[in-house]
Amino acid sequence: MKRHLALLAACLPLLCACSQASVPEQLTLYTDSVLVECGGFxxxxxxxxxxxxxxxxxxxxxxxxxxxxxxxxxxAGSEYTLLVSxxxxxxxxxxxxxLEYTLIGVLDQRRP
Structure with a gap:
């Protein structure tokens, strides 16, 4: 029984880390009204x-x-405030x- 408890105690941090890693973070982003050119990889x-x-x-x-x-x-021409996961x-x-980004909602859309 003590061996099982010791094994469970050793694995518990790993199990907690795995469950937290899959939880999406929420982020509020503002985007400018135009796209810019950037180099492709x-x-x-x-x-x-x-x-x-x-x-x-x-x-x-x-x-x-x-x-x-x-x-x-x-x-194009609209600025956005987005809530994303x-x-x-x-x-x-x-x-x-x-990272994978998914729209939760458009909080604001405006034309400058």
């Missing part, structure tokens, strides 16, 4: 990227946000992101 030339800022700090989230936000359709991908592709 595997594709020659450039691709269009968001300029994003983390709110409420209003600090740059990524200089060039290359990821797709699932469920979000960008309309961020989930860590356990085994991302070699040329892909380790």
């Amino acid at each position: 595997t594709v020659p030339g450039s691709i269009a990227c968001f300029q994003t800022y983390r709110l409420p700090e209003n600090t740059p989230y990524h200089r060039f946000f290359r990821n797709e936000i699932q469920g979000f359709t960008f309309e 961020v989930k860590r991908i356990e085994n991302p592709p070699a040329d892909g992101s380790s």
Whole structure:
């Protein structure tokens, strides 16, 4: 019985870490009204990227946000405040992101 308790106590931190890793984080992002050109990693030339800022700090989230936000359709000329969930991908592709972004809601959309 003591061996089983010792084994359970040793594995408990691992079990807790696994359950927390799969819980998506929520993030509020502001996007600028235009996409900017940024270099592709595997594709020659450039691709269009968001300029994003983390709110409420209003600090740059990524200089060039290359990821797709699932469920979000960008309309040029509009600035957005978005609530997104961020989930860590356990085994991302070699040329892909380790984070998956999903739109929870558009908090604000305005034309500057």
